[in-house]
Amino acid sequence: MKAEINNRVRLEDIARTLKLSIATVSRAMSDSSRVKQETKNKVLAIAEEMGYRPNQIAKSLSSGKTNILGVIIPRYDEPFFIEVCRGIDYYARKHNYRILISSSRNSFNYEKENVLAFERGTVDGVAMCFTHETNSFEHVEELIDRKMPLVLFDNINHKIDGAGHVKIDDFSSAIKAVEDLIKHKNESIGYIGGTSKKSVFNKRFDGFVEAHKKHQKSFKKQHVLNCKSYHQEHEFYEVFNFLSKLREMPNAFFCSTDNYAILCIKSLTKLGYKVPKDIEVIGFGNLHYSSMFIPELTCVSQPSFKMGEKVAEMLLNKIDNGFFVSDVDQDNEVVLPTKMVYRDTTR
Amino acid sequence: MKAEINNRVRLEDIARTLKLSIATVSRAMSDSSRVKQETKNKVLAIAEEMGYRPNQIAKSLSSGKTNILGVIIPRYDEPFFIEVCRGIDYYARKHNYRILISSSRNSFNYEKENVLAFERGTVDGVAMCFTHETNSFEHVEELIDRKMPLVLFDNINHKIDGAGHVKIDDFSSAIKAVEDLIKHKNESIGYIGGTSKKSVFNKRFDGFVEAHKKHQKSFKKQHVLNCKSYHQEHEFYEVFNFLSKLREMPNAFFCSTDNYAILCIKSLTKLGYKVPKDIEVIGFGNLHYSSMFIPELTCVSQPSFKMGEKVAEMLLNKIDNGFFVSDVDQDNEVVLPTKMVYRDTTR
DNA sequence: TTTAATAATACAAACGTTTACATTATAATT
DNA sequence: AATTATAATGTAAACGTTTGTATTATTAAA
Known part of the structure; x- marks a missing residue:
């Protein structure tokens, strides 16, 4: 019945067609050395023919990885934050991650809500900038307790143990x-x-x-x-x-x-x-x-784009190295250089 | 072993603690009428105490819904697109959706890649604006074929059957x-x-x-x-x-x-x-x-923010009503009004 | 040929939910 | 007190993958 409505092709369909087991098909898809080249070719061909698209959700449940980075910014309508996002995105995409942006609309409550949402396992790590209202930090400390890789940027009034920090002087x-x-x-x-x-x-x-x-x-x-x-x-x-x-x-x-x-x-x-x-x-x-x-x-x-790249870099390191390594990591703070740009509003 | 590293609390843990079945705990969490109020209270209390966070991925796999909208824009560094995103986000959040923004960096190939990524089941619907390079539409037609709710906005050179369209005149x-x-x-x-x-x-x-x-x-x-x-x-x-x-x-x-x-x-x-x-x-x-x-x-x-809201509204309608209803829907195109704003660069 | 080694594939559990269906406990009716 | 209705809970399959272990097929060595 469900198949009637949602006729997505699954590994099982490919397996049935080729009279193989799901495991073999799965391994063929990920180019495992445990399956014969000939079989791989067949699987790939039929997958293409049937229009197979891997189900990322199932993958994530099985692997525990979503390949998504959560990004919390105070607001959309400040170009600085968008530039940082662009930098995060640029680095993330190079490493097969995508970003999920959440605005906290300058409100501490929204910020907490955003953090909570990311505790539900939709992201592999969180990059965030505090709102101006934020002066209590239980929400992010909890994130850390839950072993969620976290990198803070820009508006850092308080260093969070275990989190990465990227800012300017x-x-x-x-x-x-x-x-x-x-x-x-x-x-x-x-x-x-x-x-x-x-x-x-x-x-x-x-x-x-x-x-x-x-x-x-x-x-x-x-x-x-x-x-x-x-x-x-x-x-x-x-x-x-x-x-x-x-x-x-x-x-x-x-x-x-x-x-x-x-x-x-x-x-x-x-x-x-x-x-x-x-x-x-x-x-x-x-x-x-x-x-x-x-x-x-x-x-x-201010190097906004670069800041984003650095944030993503730190975050991916934390994700890859696992929480414990990065926790001990000395390099949990990066201060990026600024420079004066002289134009026409000074003499 | 996995539990050692990732000690997330699951429904099973709550069930074991309260000597209940997972099903009952699940129903209690979603406030089902099939479970006694007293039990609900107990479940909620212990869930809070144990720091339970529902696993969104598992939920999604089971329910087939991610509550995420995919948004494809040509680029980040054009405030118009960000305003549209803000509008989409504003409407989406009100209805318990989040948005996953992907930039196609003004490139048709990236655009296709983005569409492909969204075919892997991470989003419940897609809102997109074509790049200037886009003049072939197989990729979005395929999206439609796969029954993915789709709404196009702004740069529409070609009407796509089954997709929603939001633009200005x-x-x-x-x-x-x-x-x-x-x-x-x-x-x-x-x-x-x-x-x-x-x-x-x-x-x-x-x-x-x-x-x-x-x-x-x-x-x-x-x-x-x-x-x-x-x-x-x-x-x-x-x-x-x-x-x-x-x-x-x-x-x-x-x-x-x-x-x-x-x-x-x-x-x-x-x-x-x-x-x-x-x-x-x-x-x-x-x-x-x-x-x-x-x-x-x-x-x-140009009503950028409103355009975003409208896009989200159409998209959620498509998602809620299922593909077939909205396919027949007459109202698959919305043209938003513009107005002249007179300021200081005209006499 | 038979045996051993290895290559190729299959089986089944696991990831954490939801939900149809089955069962048991309780309350209402006789 | 027995019967019925209903409330409460439980069992197990399903969602679509991955992966450890088991099995079978093939090749190499004896």
């Missing part, structure tokens, strides 16, 4: 960028960034502070904005509002993402300032469209 | 946009678009032509560019090169994507023209960053 990168602004003899520098709950933003702000300290300069609290909004439009109004209310305008801005830099430039332009002539702006990220923006954005370039 | 949308430019009394209008191999671009160009015809106007062949490059930088040089070599500059440009519009504006700006004062530009898509661009982009707004 947000602190130093920010220092470098702000130092550039200081060297350009800017009297006062402002900061525009995302919610301080997110560790990458925090670290970038810390870098901003540190650069000032290092050069015995000070900055004004009223020149610092930690955006709370999430949608592009809301963010724009928050930035615009902040800038338009400023009594005295700083001579430069360091922004914790390219997007904030763009919102900043857009607002400044609306307010009648010229970038970079009146005010310099440096962003962080180096997204695709940053170089297409007018003026082209000077920023800290 | 590229032709009319383009006509409307170009008519606007004509009404603004622009003497001559240029066109910048992507490869003519991609049907959406072709249709948008056809709209460009049609608008001229309708208003008894003509356009110059040398004012038309079908970009062949793929990477952002290459595309920029191709556009810039094209524009800088133009003997006489048109008064306006209709571009087949927002990205081309941005490249166009950027090039024009470099060449000393003011947009929109000297030259008007209209894009197509309405991506997130289009409204952040300086000047803000006037464009045809």
Whole structure:
């Protein structure tokens, strides 16, 4: 009855046709040395003829491997995360893995739900980036307890024992960028960034502070904005509002993402300032469209794609070596280099 | 031995602990009316205590459902596709499905490979957008033959029997946009678009032509560019090169994507023209960053997210109703409305 | 030829569920 | 108290593979 509806060809059908056992057919398909070449040829030919497609689910149940990597990102609509996914995918596909992306929609609850879903055995390993809300880690610790290979990336506020970590040095990168602004003899520098709950933003702000300290300069609290909004439009109004209310305008801005830099430039332009002539702006990220923006954005370039590749590499190592080996592995943290890209929003 | 390494809790373990049969435990987990409430409570409690996680693979093998939708997009690094994915994901998650995204990297061979992978039973249905290279359709017809629910979106050059189709009216949308430019009394209008191999671009160009015809106007062949490059930088040089070599500059440009519009504006700006004062530009898509661009982009707004939702809706209908019902279904094509968004690159 | 070695194939259990059917326990009816 | 209806649980097959072990066929050595 089921065969009537779902007429998939199975190993059994091939076996029956060729009067072989299922085992032999299975071994023939995987090119085992235990089956005669002639038989292999016959099996392959008839499989092709009958339109056989291996059932991946059955394979997975039997082998305990799905060849799928779970990827949890905070949101789809931030190009940085997509670039990382693209890097993960690129490396994964080379090694016969596919990726299952789950967005946690900036919510800790969704994140937990995503982790839970991956505990049901649909993936061989998990790569994830925490939301800004995440400050409790039982969910990932449980993942580790269950021997699920795990690699964290980008927004890492807390090192998880047994997990891999891939990130950049947000602190130093920010220092470098702000130092550039200081060297350009800017009297006062402002900061525009995302919610301080997110560790990458925090670290970038810390870098901003540190650069000032290092050069015995000070900055004004009223020149610092930690955006709370999430949608592009809301963010724009928050930035615009902040800038338009400023009594005295700083001579430069360091922004914790390219997007904030763009919102900043857009607002400044609306307010009648010229970038970079009146005010310099440096962003962080180096997204695709940053170089297409007018003026082209000077920023800290973050190796998003490479980050993804590295994440996948670590994850596949963990999967291949088994949990215990990688657990002892010293190399559970990778810090990727950033570099400054000078374009048209600085002088 | 396996239990030593992988100590996952199974229904059997719960059954043994409670001296019940696996069947009863299974039924208790799915809240079947055939098991006593008291027993259900006990099962749920002990499952929680033992940290039970259902094995999705085993479930899938038994039930024939994976609750995963396969999504094939030509590339990751085009925000339009990601928006569609986000829409698919949004609808899918509401209905207890997840999505497995595969990029075909603008290559027909990869596309076929992706389709093949989905024939191995890892997904309950497939949503896909053809690459610009795709002009043979055996691979998707085979998918249909194998009774795999299929919904195509965006770049549809060929209707596939039994598949769902979700698209916009590229032709009319383009006509409307170009008519606007004509009404603004622009003497001559240029066109910048992507490869003519991609049907959406072709249709948008056809709209460009049609608008001229309708208003008894003509356009110059040398004012038309079908970009062949793929990477952002290459595309920029191709556009810039094209524009800088133009003997006489048109008064306006209709571009087949927002990205081309941005490249166009950027090039024009470099060449000393003011947009929109000297030259008007209209894009197509309405991506997130289009409204952040300086000047803000006037464009045809394409409902990307909604398109994704619609794709998922059709796909889940096909999955739920079974192949045969939806095959006869009259409503196998949906054309979503676009609208013009007027901003700062037109007068 | 018979025996031993090895090549080729077959059998059957396992992976962790679901579910049709069978059985046993309980409650309702007489 | 016996009978019947029904509630609760159990047994076993099925989903489509893989793989350890057993069996049979073939070849090489005696």
